[in-house]
Structures are given as C-alpha cells and as structure tokens.
Amino acid sequence: MIQPDNSSAIITVKKLHKCYWVGSMPFPALNGVNLSIDRGEFAVLAGRSGSGKSTLLNVIGALESADNGEVIVNGENILGMNHTERTLFRLHNIGFVFQSFNLIRVLSARENIAYVCQLQGMDKKESEEIADHWLSEVDMGHLGYRRPDQLSGGQQQRVAVARALATNPKIVLADEPTANLDTLTGQRLMCLLQQLNDKFGTTFLISSHDPDVKNAASRLIKLADGQVVRKWEKIPPTPPPISKACPIKNLPLAERLRQFLRNKRKRSSKTDKKGPTPRHS
Amino acid sequence: MYRYMPAGSSLHRTSNDHIKAPGEIILLLQDSPEIQGWTQRIRTSGLVSLGGSSAGVQIMATDPEQETWVTHMHRGLKQGRWLNPGTSHDLLLGITVAQNIGAEIGDRIVLMAQRPNGEMVSEIFFLRGILETGAPQIDRTLALIPLNAAQAWFEMGESVTDIVIRASSHENTAGLQQRFNQELSGDGYEILAWQDLDPMVRQWLEFSDAYGLIIILVVVALVLTEILNTMLIALHERQKELGIMIAIGTRKSQIFFMLLIEAVMLILLGGALGYGVGGLLVLHLSDGGIDLSYFANAFKFFYMDPVILPLLTLDSATRILGTTLVAALLAGLYPAWRATKIEISQSLRTF
Numbered sequence: 001m002i003q004p005d006n007s008s009a010i011i012t013v014k015k016l017h018k019c020y021w022v023g024s025m026p027f028p029a030l031n032g033v034n035l036s037i038d039r040g041e042f043a044v045l046a047g048r049s050g051s052g053k054s055t056l057l058n059v060i061g062a063l064e065s066a067d068n069g070e071v072i073v074n075g076e077n078i079l080g081m082n083h084t085e086r087t088l089f090r091l092h093n094i095g096f097v098f099q100s101f102n103l104i105r106v107l108s109a110r111e112n113i114a115y116v117c118q119l120q121g122m123d124k125k126e127s128e129e130i131a132d133h134w135l136s137e138v139d140m141g142h143l144g145y146r147r148p149d150q151l152s153g154g155q156q157q158r159v160a161v162a163r164a165l166a167t168n169p170k171i172v173l174a175d176e177p178t179a180n181l182d183t184l185t186g187q188r189l190m191c192l193l194q195q196l197n198d199k200f201g202t203t204f205l206i207s208s209h210d211p212d213v214k215n216a217a218s219r220l221i222k223l224a225d226g227q228v229v230r231k232w233e234k235i236p237p238t239p240p241p242i243s244k245a246c247p248i249k250n251l252p253l254a255e256r257l258r259q260f261l262r263n264k265r266k267r268s269s270k271t272d273k274k275g276p277t278p279r280h281s
Numbered sequence: 282m283y284r285y286m287p288a289g290s291s292l293h294r295t296s297n298d299h300i301k302a303p304g305e306i307i308l309l310l311q312d313s314p315e316i317q318g319w320t321q322r323i324r325t326s327g328l329v330s331l332g333g334s335s336a337g338v339q340i341m342a343t344d345p346e347q348e349t350w351v352t353h354m355h356r357g358l359k360q361g362r363w364l365n366p367g368t369s370h371d372l373l374l375g376i377t378v379a380q381n382i383g384a385e386i387g388d389r390i391v392l393m394a395q396r397p398n399g400e401m402v403s404e405i406f407f408l409r410g411i412l413e414t415g416a417p418q419i420d421r422t423l424a425l426i427p428l429n430a431a432q433a434w435f436e437m438g439e440s441v442t443d444i445v446i447r448a449s450s451h452e453n454t455a456g457l458q459q460r461f462n463q464e465l466s467g468d469g470y471e472i473l474a475w476q477d478l479d480p481m482v483r484q485w486l487e488f489s490d491a492y493g494l495i496i497i498l499v500v501v502a503l504v505l506t507e508i509l510n511t512m513l514i515a516l517h518e519r520q521k522e523l524g525i526m527i528a529i530g531t532r533k534s535q536i537f538f539m540l541l542i543e544a545v546m547l548i549l550l551g552g553a554l555g556y557g558v559g560g561l562l563v564l565h566l567s568d569g570g571i572d573l574s575y576f577a578n579a580f581k582f583f584y585m586d587p588v589i590l591p592l593l594t595l596d597s598a599t600r601i602l603g604t605t606l607v608a609a610l611l612a613g614l615y616p617a618w619r620a621t622k623i624e625i626s627q628s629l630r631t632f
Contacts, residue, residue: 061528083533087532119529
C-alpha cells in the first residue's frame with residue numbers, strides 16, 4: 001500500500017480500526033485503514049455495502065469515535081477531542097451531505113442554511129444573506145421559503161449542499177448523496193458538486209457506489225471489508241456522462257431528454273454484452 | 282348566620298344587656314377601607330304561630346339594606362320579596378319553619394318573644410318571603426324582621442344586641458379585632474372574630490385548605506407527568522432532527538437549554554390558554570356563581586353556601602403559574618438530558 005505524502009494532505013488516516021458490537025459479537029467495520037486526501041480533491045470512496053465507507057466518513061467527520069488509529073483532519077487529531085471540541089470542529093471545518101438529505105423539517109430551506117451560519121456566531125441578517133447567496137448558487141433561490149417536505153428529493157439535496165457549503169468548510173463529506181435521487185437528478189447533483197469544487201476549491205470526499213459519482217471523481221478509493229483494497233490513483237478527471245450539457249438545466253428540454261435516453265441506451269447495451277448481472281456484483 | 286360572614290367580626294355585649302348607643306360604634310366603622318359593610322341586629326329566641334301550628338325560632342331583626350352588604354341572605358329568597366325598611370311588619374321565614382307551620386306568602390303570623398326586661402310580648406307580622414339559605418339548621422329556625430319594627434316592638438329605642446361587620450378581606454379580620462379591642466376596651470364589649478364565633482367553621486376551612494392543597498398537588502403531579510410524557514414522545518419523534526442539529530454543529534448544552542425553553546413555552550402557552558378560558562368562565566359565573574344546591578345535603582354540616590362564587594386574583598394566578606413553570610423546568614430536565622445523549626450516527630439513520 002502506498003504511504004501518502006502528507007505535505008498537502010487535508011485528511012490523513014493511519015491504521016484506523018473501528019469495531020461495532022452486537023451483544024458479545026464483534027463486527028469489525030474498519031481494519032487498519034490508511035489514506036490521505038489532498039486539499040481541493042474531489043475524492044470518492046467506493047465499495048459494496050458493509051465495506052466501511054459510511055463508518056470511515058463518520059469517523060473522519062467526527063461524528064463517531066474509533067477504537068484505534070489516527071485521524072488528522074486539517075491538522076487536528078480529531079480522535080483526541082472531547083465531545084464539545086468535536087462539535088465545534090465539525091461546525092467550523094466540515095460540511096455534511098447525507099444520503100437522506102437530513103434537513104431540519106420544521107425550518108424552511110433558507111432557515112436551514114441560515115441556522116448553521118447562526119451557530120457560527122453570525123447575526124440573523126448576515127446569516128440570511130449568506131443563505132440567499134448559497135440558495136442561488138445551487139439554483140434554489142426561488143424556493144427558499146419552502147419547507148423540506150415541500151421540495152423534491154433533488155431540491156432537498158441541493159439545499160443540503162448549500163447548507164454544507166454555507167459555513168465555508170475546508171471539507172465536504174457526502175455519504176451516498178445520489179442514492180435517493182433518480183439518475184438524471186443524481187447526475188445534475190454531481191455536476192453541481194464538481195462545479196463547486198472547481199469554483200471554491202473545497203475538498204470533497206464522497207462515498208458512493210453510483211458509477212456516475214465514480215466517474216466524476218479525481219481520485220477513487222476502493223474499500224472492502226474495512227480496508228483500502230485498491231491502490232489509489234489520480235484518475236484523470238472524467239467528465240460526467242452529461243458533462244457536455246453541464247449545467248443540464250441550461251439545455252432545452254428535448255435535448256436533455258435525448259441525452260438521458262442516449263445514456264440509458266449505452267448502459268443497457270453494456271449490460272447486454274456482459275450478460276445478466278450477478279446478484280452480488 | 283355566621284356562615285355568611287367568614288370575613289367579618291361580631292360585636293356584642295358580654296352580658297344580656299344590649300348596646301344602648303350603637304351610633305358611637307358605628308362612627309368608628311365609617312370610612313374604613315378594611316370594612317366592606319356592617320349592620321345592626323337584635324337577636325332573641327321566640328315562638329312563631331299560625332292557626333293551631335307553632336314552632337320555636339331564632340328571631341333576628343336587621344336593617345334590610347345594611348344586611349345585604351354583610352351577608353348574601355337576600356339571595357336565598359325562595360318565594361316572595363326581601364324586607365322593606367322602616368317599621369313595616371314584614372316577616373321572612375326559613376323554608377323549613379314555613380313548611381312546619383304551613384305558612385304561605387301573605388299569611389298573618391304571630392311572633393312571641395321576651396323583652397329585655399323579661400316581659401313576654403306578641404305581635405302580628407305578615408309573611409313576605411321564604412328563605413332557603415342552604416344550611417338546614419338556619420332554614421329550620423330563622424324568623425327575620427326589620428330592625429326598626431323590632432326596636433319598637435321590644436321598646437328598645439335605638440339599642441341593638443349585635444353589630445356585625447364584614448371585613449373587606451380575610452387578612453383584615455385579625456387586625457380589625459385587635460383595633461376594636463383597643464378602642465372599645467373597658468366598655469364591656471366583646472369583639473369576636475368569625476373563628477371565635479364558630480370554631481367548627483374554622484376547622485372546616487382548615488380542612489378545606491388542606492384538601493385544596495392536596496388537589497393542587499395532584500394537579501401539579503398530573504401536569505408534571507403530562508409535560509414529561511409530551512416531551513419524551515417529542516424527543517422520540519425528533520431524534521433525527523436533534524441528531525442533525527448536533528451533527529451540523531449544535532452543542533449539547535444548546536440542545537439541553539432549547540428543550541428546557543420548549544417545556545417552559547409549553548406551560549406559558551397552555552397557561553395563557555387556560556387563563557383565557559378560565560378567566561372568561563370566571564367572568565361569566567361571577568354574578569350567579571356555581572349553584573351546587575342539588576348537593577345541598579352534602580354541605581349542611583359545613584355551613585357552606587351551595588352557591589360558589591369563583592374568583593380569579595392576580596396573586597393566585599401568579600402563584601399557580603410560577604409553580605407550574607418551576608414544575609415544567611423540573612419535568613423538562615430529564616428529556617433535555619436524554620437529548621444530549623443522542624448518538625448522532627444512529628439518529629441519522631432513523632426515519
């Protein structure tokens with residue numbers, strides 16, 4: 001396994017172990033993970049369900065503790081922090097995008113974003129201005145007063161992205177951000193994340209087994225059984241399948257549909273050539 | 282009749298002698314903010330007769346107008362009208378006395394009694410009204426006549442046997458008793474508060490206070506349980522929301538105080554609603570009161586007016602609201618503490 005050069009690394013994970021217990025039965029989730037992510041990278045954690053992607057993201061995001069190892073994020077060893085320190089660390093360094101959006105349901109889209117700004121000590125007016133700015137960045141400015149249950153899945157995820165970026169975090173951790181979205185909406189979201197990565201230089205670490213997400217990655221890290229099993233490599237930034245049309249919202253509807261169908265046909269033909277997909281692949 | 286004057290005192294001679302110059306005492310009562318009203322009375326035992334029927338009664342002569350400031354007896358009129366002032370020979374009987382002798386409104390009724398000099402005299406009165414006070418002991422013995430008529434009948438001049446005072450508040454009773462004891466000491470007057478006149482009423486009120494306290498404690502316990510239950514259910518339902526809040530940077534202390542504030546808000550909103558509805562009910566019932574005459578038998582040993590007049594005071598409202606706010610804070614402590622123990626990663630997986 002290649003030991004990462006930590007000079008420009010914003011995330012460094014060394015020999016990380018984490019085990020869940022169900023009664024007296026141990027379920028190892030992370031078995032000595034080592035990895036490093038550079039500043040401004042758009043990295044993707046890939047792997048099957050149960051491979052440890054979400055656990056690794058949670059530990060890096062200071063949402064969960066670990067049994068052993070070292071996690072240095074933005075120069076701070078987060079495993080040595082107490083609860084309050086971890087909360088403040090999350091607030092000032094990390095933005096989260098979750099699989100099930102996880103917006104606060106009693107607050108409007110605008111209030112969801114303004115809330116994190118207020119947690120950082122901004123006053124109401126400033127927070128609302130920032131919320132409005134980020135809502136327009138994710139093309140949701142016209143829906144800011146809607147509550148999450150009045151938004152579609154894709155719209156909710158855009159608000160979640162805006163919330164994650166509103167506090168100007170060093171890193172955005174996204175756990176299966178496209179899992180609850182249809183293909184087209186998922187592609188649009190990835191397109192948006194890439195744009196934000198390019199524009200603001202924020203580091204993105206995304207866990208997913210969605211091929212579109214993998215294609216968008218500047219670095220792919222594959223996990224299996226709680227370990228990094230594939231040498232990471234800088235893969236040339238492959239535009240997402242619809243990157244020509246990015247942002248897709250700018251295309252006429254007929255063209256968007258044509259691209260969508262073309263992509264779908266491509267995928268079908270690949271599947272046909274391979275034959276029936278094994279259940280566990 | 283003392284059941285009607287829980288906030289007053291009775292002033293009368295220790296001997297059988299009557300108060301010969303009540304005007305001197307009345308002067309002391311006027312313009313005193315601690316006194317709501319006063320009346321002069323003559324009380325004596327007597328006999329009431331109609332045709333062949335007769336019954337022993339307590340004859341009470343009073344100033345018809347002044348009496349309404351001291352007691353609510355006039356509200357107990359079952360039939361007929363209240364006494365006319367002056368020397369009219371109006372008579373009101375307790376409902377049981379009237380039934381026992383078969384008297385009806387307008388009947389000529391003979392009253393027999395003893396003058397202060399010991400002479401037995403009788404006089405004809407006209408039954409103008411029948412009273413049902415709710416206290417069977419009084420309804421069984423009461424014969425009420427105008428003070429001036431009694432003074433003329435007993436040849437007492439302006440003398441009376443009692444001066445009854447109603448204080449403007451319970452709290453003033455002891456002070457008034459002390460004041461009159463000082464001002465009238467050496468004149469042979471005995472100043473009795475209602476507690477002295479009828480210790481049983483005092484005991485009953487103490488019992489009533491204790492019972493009321495128990496009820497309030499039960500209500501507070503119910504409020505506590507309800508708040509705790511509501512907060513715990515809300516906590517369960519909002520586990521994900523709280524988990525998100527903690528995940529994106531809300532400190533546990535902020536979550537703790539947020540839930541405490543929510544418990545207080547719950548009480549403030551409930552209190553505002555309760556006081557609003559309760560205040561309107563009190564306003565509506567303040568004239569007629571809550572009539573519990575149907576349960577009159579239950580009250581007969583307690584000398585309690587079956588018509589209860591609800592009263593909402595700022596003092597009691599503030600005290601109850603303060604108590605429930607403290608209770609809400611106490612009840613909110615546990616759910617707030619539980620909220621700080623939420624496992625973020627687990628709560629984010631809940632739906």
